[in-house]
Amino acid sequence: MGRAIIILCSLIFTLIPLSQIEGTEKNLSSWESFITQYNWLVMDEKYELADRLLNNRLPEMEQYVQTLSPRHQDTWRQLNETPAINSETKRSEQIIVFIEIFTSSQPHEIVREKLEVLSSSIENPQNSSLELNELWENISPAVSTIYEAEVVDTAKVSFNKLTVKDSMNERKQLIAHLNKIKQTDDGIAGDAVIWTAFIVGGTILITLLYVSLRQFKSRSKIRHMVKSDNS
Template sequence: MGRAIILILSSLILTLTLINNTEGWAAKAPDPWESFIAQYRHLVSDGKDELAERMWKNTYPKMEKYAQTLTPDEYNLWSSLTEDLNDKKHDMRFNVETIFFFLQVTSSDNSNAIIVERVHQLVRQVEQEPSTSSEIINQWKLVKPVINSYTIKEDIILVDEALSDWSIANSQNSRTAVINSLNNLVEPLKSDESEAVFWMALIVGGSITLTLSYVGARMYQGRSKNRHKLKSGSS
C-alpha cells in the first residue's frame, strides 16, 4: 500500500508539472529583453535619441554575446540584421525594431506563438478601414526578415504579392487577399502548437490512466488476500 501511495504522489507531481508546462504555452513567456526594449522606445518617443543610442551601444555587447548562443541559422540572421545598422542607407530606428522582434522570437520558449501573435496584429490592422497599404507594408518589412526564417518561403512571396496588389488597387478584395495570405502564412505554426498540446495531453492522460490502473490492481489484490485469510481463519 505504501508503494501505491508513493506512486500516486509521483504521478500527481508529474501530471501537475506537465499541465503547468502546457498552460505555459498558452501564456506569454517572460521576455528577458522586455525592459531594455521598453526603455529604448521610451527614450526615442521622448526625442532623447542620444540617450537611446548610448543605451543601445552599452547593451549591444550583451546582445552579441546572446546571439552567439543561438543556432547557426539564427546567428547568421543576427549578423545580417546588425550589418544593416552600419549601412547609412537604412533607417537605424527601423532596423532596431527588427532586431527587437528577433530578440523576442529567439528568446521565447515558444517562438511560433510570438510570430503568430505578431502576424495576427497585422491582420487586425488590415481589417481596420483607416489603415493604409503603406502602413502595413512598413510593418511587414519590419518583421519579414525574422518571420522568413520560420515559415514557408512560398507563403512569404504570396504575402508580398498581396500587399503589392493592395498598394496598386485599394479595394475590399485586395484587403481581404492580404488578410488571407497572412493567416495562411502562420497556419502551419499553429498546427505545430496544436500537435504539441495533443501529445502533452496524451502523456498526461496516459500517466493518470496507468497510475489508476496500477493502484486499482494493487487494491484488488490486497482485498483478495484479505478475503483468502478470512476464509482460511474461519475454516
C-alpha cells in the same frame, strides 16, 4: 574507460539543461526589461536615448545570437550588415523585434500574436498601405527565420501589391496569406529541434557502440590469455 565516457555524457546532458534553466530565467528578465525600456523611449519620442540603449546592448545581443541556430545567425548577420533602405530606425525596430521574439520561450506564439495584430491593422481602412508595409518589414526578418520561404514570400508579394493598389480585395487577400502563415506548423524551427534530437541521440548511440566494442575486445583478449595459460 568506457564507463567513464558514459558517466561523463550523462553529467553533460544532465547539468547543461539545469544551468541553462537558471541562466535563461535571468536572461529573459533582462531582455524583457530592456525591450520595455526601449519601447517606452520610442513612445516618448526619445529616439537618441533609444538608439544609445540599443547600441550599448548590441555586443550582448551578438553573444546571445551565437547560441542560436545557423539560420538565426544568418538573419542576424543580414540585419547588421545590410543598411536600412529607408532609415536607421527601421533597422533598429527589426533588431528589437528579432530579440524580443527569439529571447522568448515561445517565439512562435509571439510571432502569431504580431501577425494577428497586423491582420487587425490591415482590416482598419484608416491605416495606410505604407504604414502596414512598415509594420510588416519590422517583423518579416523574424517571420522568415521561423517559417518556410514559400509562404513568407507570398505575403511579401501581397504587401507590394497593396502599396501599388490599395483596395479591400487586396487587403482580404493579404490577411488570407498571413492566416496561412499562422496556421503553418512550427516550420523550420520544429525541423531544427528534430534534427538536434537526432544528432544528440546519434552521439549517444555511437558512444554506446564504442564502449561495447571496447568491452568485447577486452573480453576476447582475456579469454585468449586464459586459453594460453591453460595450454
